[in-house]
Amino acid sequence: MSDGPWLSKDELASWMRLVAVLELLPGVLDSQLRRDDGLMHFEYFVLAMLSEAPDRTLQMRDLAARTNATLPRLSHVVRRLEERGLVARTPCPQDRRATNASLTDTGWAAVRAAAPGHAATVREYVIDALSPEQVDQLKGISAAILSRLDPQGTMAPAYTRYDG
Template sequence: MTKTRWLTKDEQVAWLRMAAVLELLPGVLDAQLTRDEDLTHFEYYVLASLSEAPRRTLRITALASLTNATLPRLSRVLTGLEKMALVERSECSEDRRAKNVTLTEAGWAKVVKAAPGHVENVRGLVLDQLSQEQVEQLSSITAQLLTRLDPEGRMFASTGG
């Protein structure tokens, strides 16, 4: 129980701004995808993750790890996506406890259709707002933060420092 090291004025400002971004950005990302594609950002992220996997297929646990979702959450989201015919569950031959999820053709088409709008949104909100130099700085800063937030690089094919 040592004495608290309070934030300096500059740190305080930096953190308050960061906290505000943390609060605002997810809602704005969600809003565009919901409006244009009737998908939450999380659902999009699930589909996008599958689209990049070998054979567009992953074990549910692996997908949960990639997306930082709990298993119950992912299970229910997958049920929803399955109802939309965007993914399919199937038994896993090697481990009969486990299941595979596969992106259907319709699911692939959905990702292809949704990607441009999402990318434009990310550009408009973030990347195009920053100078080339700032984008590099942001990349370094977030990489540094992830060493603590995600030490095992689960959400990320840990692209070197």
């Protein structure tokens, strides 16, 4: 039942549900962060990646890789975050073409303030909906899909950080 491009009925039932999750979940995450912390989910993700980096600093290029952003997109986002005082950009000493983005103290405080509410949302809509076995299955399924979506492991620094 897995010949040709078409999907079997069981595969379709699985896929359609995943599509619905893809449609609904980002909106829920965005709404909560936007309402409670004035951040889009992608902005929160950028700040979170910086907060976990050495010196809370990453080169734009590396930050773009971890967040799956194009460099233009990241440039716009970081400029806006800088205008709000959450991030600072400094020229990279090693390579004068490069720019380092650093989390400011204000940005660090913003991430720490936003994290509990965000985690609670993730728990409410995802983790607490699943059994412990399903949480484990989800890790395996996501990892398998990521091996196709991200074969080079470009985003791996973002998602392998909490592995045992």
